[in-house]
Amino acid sequence: MPLILGMSILLGCQFLGELLVHALSLPVPGPVVGMVVLLVGLMLNGRVPSGLRASGEGLLRYLTLLFVPAGVGIMVHFGLIKTDFWPIVITLVVSTTLTLAVTAKVMEWLTRSTPQDPRDALREDRS
Amino acid sequence: MSVPALDQLWVYLSASPLLSLLATLLAFMAATYLNRCLGGTPFLHPVIIAIVLLIAFLKLTHTDYATYFDGAQFIHFLLGPATVALAIPLYDYRERVRRMLLPIMLGCVAGIVTAVISTVSVAMLMGASRETVLTLAPRSVTSPIAMGIAEKLGGIPSLAAGLVLLTGSLGCALGPLIFRLIKVRDPSVQGFTMGLAAHGFGTAHSFSSIGAVAGAFAGLAMGLTGLLTAFILPPLVHVFGL
Numbered sequence: 001m002p003l004i005l006g007m008s009i010l011l012g013c014q015f016l017g018e019l020l021v022h023a024l025s026l027p028v029p030g031p032v033v034g035m036v037v038l039l040v041g042l043m044l045n046g047r048v049p050s051g052l053r054a055s056g057e058g059l060l061r062y063l064t065l066l067f068v069p070a071g072v073g074i075m076v077h078f079g080l081i082k083t084d085f086w087p088i089v090i091t092l093v094v095s096t097t098l099t100l101a102v103t104a105k106v107m108e109w110l111t112r113s114t115p116q117d118p119r120d121a122l123r124e125d126r127s
Numbered sequence: 128m129s130v131p132a133l134d135q136l137w138v139y140l141s142a143s144p145l146l147s148l149l150a151t152l153l154a155f156m157a158a159t160y161l162n163r164c165l166g167g168t169p170f171l172h173p174v175i176i177a178i179v180l181l182i183a184f185l186k187l188t189h190t191d192y193a194t195y196f197d198g199a200q201f202i203h204f205l206l207g208p209a210t211v212a213l214a215i216p217l218y219d220y221r222e223r224v225r226r227m228l229l230p231i232m233l234g235c236v237a238g239i240v241t242a243v244i245s246t247v248s249v250a251m252l253m254g255a256s257r258e259t260v261l262t263l264a265p266r267s268v269t270s271p272i273a274m275g276i277a278e279k280l281g282g283i284p285s286l287a288a289g290l291v292l293l294t295g296s297l298g299c300a301l302g303p304l305i306f307r308l309i310k311v312r313d314p315s316v317q318g319f320t321m322g323l324a325a326h327g328f329g330t331a332h333s334f335s336s337i338g339a340v341a342g343a344f345a346g347l348a349m350g351l352t353g354l355l356t357a358f359i360l361p362p363l364v365h366v367f368g369l
Contacts, residue, residue, distance in 0.1 A: 010208035017211070029272055031210035032353055038214035048215055056212030059205060060342070063331040064174045065155050066206045067292060069199035070270055071178040074289035075185065076192050080259075081286075087253035088290070091263055095245040096297045096324060097305065099267060103238035104311040104320040110230035111316060 002051025009052050010059075013038040141190060147198025154180040172296040174328070206327075210269075213330070213350060216343035223315065223340070224347060231319065235351050236359070238323040242267040243356075243363050251367065262287050264364055265356060266294045269326040272353040276360055291326065298325025299332040314341040322348030 017034030020026065026033065042048060059066075074081075081088060140146045158176035165171060185195055196203070217224065224231065243264060250260045262282030265273040270291040277287035302321050311317060318341025321329030326349045334342035 010211045013211045014207045028354055028357055031207040032350055034211040035214045035350055038211050039217055042218040056215045059209040059212050063209055063327060066202060066209055067174055068151055068155060068177050069196060069203040070288050071292045072181045073192055073285055075182045077286045077289055084255045084259040087250055087255035090253055091246055091250040092294055092297055094249050095242060096294055097301055098245045099238055099242040099324040100302055100305045100320055101309055102241040103234055103323050104316055105309060106237040107230055107234040107316045107319055108311050110233055111227060
């Protein structure tokens, strides 16, 4: 029953996340807090149970499928999109390009200036 | 089978969650196949093709979105546990994350500020309505968080969810081009950038076409961006007088 155990752990963490969000009225959704809960749990446990890995990686492999139902919802807003069509399209393209470029450059510059562990390169070569 | 019997069967099927679920899975498989036939082009992301196919199907069968979502919500629901599951790759690469903690935090803030300022200023320059600007503002954040933020600011939550998806597929298409153009090769930097700019789409894309390290960093960036944007965005939007 490892898969059921894995799924129960994921749902349990999400449940704890939702509880924390409501109790502390946090401005973030429950699953994100659930992710933090699971991470802390894994750190304390010291390893990932095999059932949890199987169900978690199964879900992540099909992550894009999970966005489809919400995405179809755009059909409800065709009218609104039509009135502001060009502002929306140009904003999305310009801003996404800028965000990608700035983030990548900043990250690269910052990681280059922090000392790298030379063992890393070896480890990656082997894998 | 006679025509009236077929009619009744259709009435039964279209009201049950079975049809929406099956249609969603079939559309996704067809979209993945189509995308592969087109050489895996990132400009026609399988999710976008699947969404277009499903909207066409719903329009043709005169099914409204609420009826469709009654069935498809079972797939939608899995987004919650999938978000939680992002902790697994994060745990696997914890050493690397720990070493890069400062660049990660600074990079995240720089990315969010760029995303919000460029979005709001371009949208205002283009003459978008106030409502549209406020709906666009949280577009680089994963949809459940973006919907919450849009609502708080005075935008339209469900439209925000759609714009988030468009941003995600756009990010997947533009990301590899931009990385080549500005010569960024480190998979952890690529993954982090994709997760920040294109949330769940970028994360899925990083897992499938860059690798597990990139996927872990994308998941981290997605979660962190969601958390930080909720705090950074409202004061930033006030600067623009909205």
